[in-house]
Amino acid sequence: MYKLSHSGKLVLMYMAWRHLICGFDYVTVKDMVSDLEIPERTVRKILAQLRDAGLLEMRTSGRRIKYRLLFQNFSLDASEVEPGVYLLDIPAEVRIPGDLTFRAFSILRSARLLIYTASHADKKALFKLARCTCSIKPYSEDAIEEARGVASLGYVAVVVYDSRRDEIHIPNSKPLSTVYINIKHS
Known part of the structure; x- marks a missing residue:
């Protein structure tokens, strides 16, 4: 199982909440920094770890990069x-x-x-x-x-x-x- 820091777990749960509860397909770094009050550098580091672990998908929209969890790669519950x-x-x-x-x-x-x-x-x-x-x-x-x-x-x-x-x-x-x-x- 992949180990995450406390901030990493917070980002992961936030992304799951935004998708499953709020119905958003993707979230941005700006959303996470604003809502979680975590430094942008920390958020980007966590997103890189999740992407390297195969748990994250990225999509560009103009100049913005949006992120989504790949739920099919999880076995949480x-x-x-x-x-x-x-x-x-x-x-x-x-x-x-x-x-x-x-x-x-x-x-x-x-x-x-x-x-x-x-x-x-x-x-x-x-x-x-x-x-x-x-x-x-x-x-x-x-x-x-x-x-x-x-x-x-x-x-x-x-x-x-x-x-x-x-x-x-x-x-x-x-x-x-x-x-x-x-x-x-x-």
Whole structure:
């Protein structure tokens, strides 16, 4: 695992917060210096370390350089999710991954199987942005049975649906543990 200084961890968390919570695709050095009150030289040094570690992408826009974390190269929280089947109630208009909570993001990242309903059929590519490298399938009885098998083997399966539009049925049985997570769109 890559070791970061306290300032490095602050920059890393700031960039994740700006992307996941605020919905910004990129941040600038000026943003970080202003918001974090860290010297520009320190920020640039940290960004160079993150880039060298393969955790950062740079993009130029005119004379400005913008930075974005490469979430697919992180493995921060996948181990914190208990095995089971998770039901993520996500309204269809929610931006993925920008509007996801950290908990929902962690669940998606640790999934072996993601099942989506009709209201999320157009978001398959967006689930990959949330670093879901799992098998992605449409909702069906066979897919639910496969989710049971994934959970019984000690892995995570996720059913993404919109409770306002989709009717889903997940029968209760052992060893299936089901956790409901509701994301409200403001």
